Amino acid sequence: MWHPGLVDVVYATVAGALLSTAVVAARAGSPHRTPSRTALVAAVGTLGVSFLVQSPAARGVQNHLVADLGQLTGNGTSLVAAYALRVMVLHVRYDRDTAAARARRWLVALVVAFVAMTVLFLATPTVPGRFTSPDAPAGVVAYYLIFTSYLGATLVSLALLLGRYLDTAGGRWSRLSLHLHRAACVAGLIYLAGRVVALLVGRPRLEGSGQRFNLIELGVTILMPAVVAVLFLLGVLIGRGERWLRHRRAYRRLRPLWEAARAARPHAVLPVTGGGARLRLYRRIIEIQDAQLAAAQVLDAAQRRRIDGAIAGAALTGESAAAVREAALLAAGLAVLRDGRAAGGDGGPVTGAADQEVDLSAAVARLERVSAAWTGSPVVHRLAAPPEPANPR
Known part of the structure; x- marks a missing residue:
């Protein structure tokens, strides 16, 4: 026994x-x-x-x-x-x-x-x-x-x-x-x-x-x-x-987007005060999407057409085209905010259709594609800054 x-x-x-x-x-x-x-x-x-x-x-x-x-x-x-x-x-x-x-x-x-x-x-x-x-x-x-x-x-x-x-x-x-x-x-x-x-x-x-x-x-x-x-x-x-x-891997992959948002809008990024990996990832996603909304307010229709034309010329389709477009729109909008130029945007969307998804995995997957386009797409690098306004005559 x-x-x-x-x-x-x-x-x-x-x-x-x-x-x-x-x-x-x-x-x-x-x-x-x-x-x-x-x-x-x-x-x-x-x-x-x-x-x-x-x-x-x-x-x-x-x-x-x-x-x-x-x-x-x-x-x-x-x-x-x-x-x-x-x-x-x-x-x-x-x-x-x-x-x-x-x-x-x-x-x-x-x-x-x-x-x-x-x-x-x-x-x-x-x-x-x-x-x-x-x-x-x-x-x-x-x-x-x-x-x-x-x-x-x-x-x-x-x-x-x-x-x-x-x-x-x-x-x-x-x-x-x-x-x-x-x-x-x-x-x-x-x-x-x-x-x-x-x-x-x-x-x-x-x-x-x-x-x-x-x-x-x-x-x-x-x-x-x-x-x-x-x-x-x-x-x-x-x-x-x-x-x-x-969550930690996604947190690191979204760092390029988050750093760009922090550089353009340092006041909108709160200091890290602890929390688990999931909570930190949520905060990073929210801060990135907040920057996307701010960028949407300073882009006009001409800038959007310029970006769409460059994507069409690169023969991009599907998720690749959507990610490159979203990254380019964010880059152009953040450039305006960072340089302090006057806002003259049309308030159109800068994020994809899924920017309000509750499912964390869906939001992460979309923003990871955007982050990859941000760092690796030549289209995004070429369109990062909006064109200078024409000199008045």
Whole structure:
């Protein structure tokens, strides 16, 4: 038999990792907190509580109240975590109203399942430790069938959703994160299957194999949940790390545009006061777009026609033409602002059609193309400064 103190360390470590991840994710600044993200944070935090209340030390305290009470509280919090994961899946797959309606139905199923489990738990009194043994009463078997049905349905739906996203995931690290999350779902299903099999097989089939049974029970009750949690946390950490690197890379790629905006309008660029990579990237995008709006106020129709003619002469099309045009318009407008010439613009747009997108990745992709054109396009270099006005006669 394994040492309870070691099991306490395993459960406390996993619980601490899950809870700290949930706290950090909840406190992280995000301009657009989505229902799916909120549900995921709630699932991680509740799963941490589940590990905490199911540790041997916590079970010992709860056994003074009701025998094996830790089993009910641990399984109950696991069901709440499963419900939060289900809500996340619903908000990813459906619009907000449809997801909310389906979430309410799953909430009713959660309440029904937990009430049924509570009734079976109270109606099947056992001594501490017998609740998880193969010779447990029929009421305990029914209890676990309800628990595994709800939790298993959630894991299957989440695994299918992750598989669908794997088909479209682009980055290597993003794919690895999705693979780890799906592996956590598979490990969770194996855990549930092992728990049910351990209850249905019964101790008579394991006569003379007590040590073997103890090893099986160790794997089912401790190692598999820990594996599920570790795989899930690795997926979360790798996903967050990949996003951090992506935001830092985009932040550096937009530096040429931002430096030009700062040189022409130093009063409009605020000093850096901290914040995560995502928040810094948002600020850089906002300051660049603010400079684009200011540049639009000083360009007239003749300057725009000159830029459009140069792009047409270079035979540019599609996204390349749009990026070069946007970069050239910004360069011409900033030159006017930097030199302090009188504004005589028509107020026309200087940004692309997507300058108001809420999706950060879309805004970054567009401005990265503009930044590349700013530094590498000969058309932009040639048209950087507007023509001097004709001398009056």
